[in-house]
Each structure stands twice: as structure tokens, then as C-alpha cells.
Amino acid sequence: MRTAWFDASSGASGDMVLGALVGAGVPLAVLQKAVDAVTPEPVQLRVETVDRHGFAATRCHVEGTDSTTARTWTEIRDLITAAPLDEPVRDLALAIFGRIAEAEATVHGTDVETVHFHEVGALDSIADVVGAAAGLAHLGLTWIACSPIALGGGTVGTEHGRLPVPVPAVVELLRGIPTYGGPVGRELTTPTGAAILAAVADEYGAQPPMATEDVGLGAGGADPAGHANVLRLLVGAGVRADVAAGGTGTLVIEANVDDLDPRLWPEVIAALLAAGASDVWLAPILMKKGRPAHTLHVLVAADAAAAVRREIFRQTSTIGIREQTFAKVALDRSFVAVEIDGHTVAVKVAHLDGELMNVQPEFEDVAATARALGLPVKDVLARAAALARAAAAAAG
Incomplete structure (x- = not known):
């Protein structure tokens, strides 16, 4: 697993991502070929080794980008679509720029198809996105993790004047993604950098278990005092901790909620399950000043976490969530059907290495059968479980 x-x-x-990719072993020619295929005017990538507070880092210069033509998302999409790029590179570049287009449209209240890029529409940003897509595709990665993202602070000059850091587009691009202010009072994450990380990261947190083979340090253009302005990229063979334990990528997302009408909880739970959650449950708690509340717990696979996070914010009154990665080891499961006096009951059957571990009749089927036959639910439940065990034993 890469x-x-x-x-x-x-x-x-964007240039820090390019530098990190080259430092991690991606040939500069791979990035340059993709950039040449897309940019309508000549753009040259050049790398050099620089010092960033004791770190030898790779600085990637994107040269020949004096053009500041403001392009629409439609125009940029046409450039990328028409370029002779490998499909994975094209798809990733479109996904990154699509995120930027949606963020800019939201921030400025315009239509996503006609939103005009300014800083992000310049040739250097097009080169950053396409080059990053080519470099990441070249590495053949199967799983990408990212630490919480530092945003910096203070203000920064833009096309629209001086804006507070993080700028609105970065805030929009990193919704639902762990971020924090600082550690210095300057812009650390740009819209292009935010879009690339948001598009490619499968999970966020500490370094996952991996045998590191290559390390790239992409240098930022600035060299602030007392701070190593680098983006590190570690690449190697490894698996996530939960996969190494024999499980699947699983997060538990939680939120304490004390101001939601309790009648809404059944609909909230249903919406989260529909969004991809594996399980949802509530625990009653007592918060400060004696306020009764609930803790919402959501179990979700990493690849469905973004949709579930969004649904939590849509469906509840919480303004913040916390999450942890857990190891989840699940038994092999399948369903069998058993007949009880002409009525069908589905039964979930679980095995471990081929050995029968559990049988669990679906309660709705059991209750419906019990009502139809005028029998106690407990009797139908016991009969369905016994029939399923017998069928499994005969098949095994």
C-alpha cells in the first residue's frame, strides 16, 4: 500500500506542494510536461535547494507567468479538458480547480460557471494545480493523510484589498477539515494550497503507520524569523493503523448538543445514516450549569466522513465536532432467509474464519411475522435464530 x-x-x-513532490522523488520533467500541456503561454518550472531554519528544502519557482488574465472556471476547465494529459492527472486537476470555483462562487455570491479567478486564475496557479496533479499521480498513492492545517494570521493583500487571514476562499475550501491559526502572523495557507490538500487527503491527523522511503520538503517563498516555512511530504509503504489491525478505516465523530428540540433526533439519525454513517447513537449528558444535553456519536468510514460532517452541521445546532480514528474489526457478514409458517424472516449471519459466530434475525421481520401469526415476538425470534443456525451448520 503506497x-x-x-x-x-x-x-x-501551490509552489510548496510542487517543491515537496520534487523533493520526494518526482522528476521535475513529469511536472513540466503536464504544465506545458495546459498553459496557453510558456511557463518554466525551476527548482533550487534553500535553507529554511536548518532544513534543506526544495524551492520550486514558476517562471514566465507575468500574464494576469482573469479566467472563468469554464475557460480553465476547457484548457485542462483539451490538454493531452493522462486521465488521472486531468481528473485530479479538474477536481482541485472545481473546488476553488465553488469556493470563489460562494464567497462572492456568483454563479460557479462564470466566476472569474484573479490570483488563482493566473498562469502560476494553473501550473501549480496541474503540476501537483501530475506529481501525485506519478507517485501512485493509494492513501493520503494530512496533518491539521496551519493557516497563519494577520492580513494579506489581494485583488480585493487587504483581507484577514485566513482569506474567505481558504475558509470555504477547508470547511469540515481540521485547521488552526498561527503559528506566525502571516498567511501560511493559500487558496491553491488549501484546494490541493482538500482534494487529495483521505484523512487528517498524525502521521499514519508507514515505512517512510522518501521525504520532500517544499519551501515557501518567505523565510520568516524563527519559523521553518516548509511543507513536508512523507512517502512510503504502509497501512493505516486500523487496517494493520485487520479492520477498516473508521472514524468516530462526536458533538455535544444542548439546544436541539429532542423530537428532531430520529430525523437527524436517519439523515446521518443516509449520508453514509455505519451507526449513530445518542448518550444523555449533563453540561455546565446543569443543562441536560446529548452527545451525538457517529461511526463512519473515512471515505464517507466528509458527507457525514456536512450533514451533522445541516441537521443539528452544533457549531463544532471532534473526531478520532479507531480500529474496527468486523466479522464477515451475510444474510439468509428462513421460513416460519409461510412467512419469510431475514437473518444476519456472522462468521470468523469460516466459523459461525452469531445469528441475528431482523427484528422488523420478526415482529411482522409474530403479528401475522398471533404469536409472541420472543417465540418467533427464537425460532428464526434456531432455523438460521441449523441452515448455516448444514451448509458448513
């Missing part, structure tokens, strides 16, 4: 981890504790920009 694994990578971005250490974004100093933020990220």
Missing part, C-alpha cells in the same frame, strides 16, 4: 502524509504545520501553497 501511503503519503503531508505535514501542513507550516501551511501550504
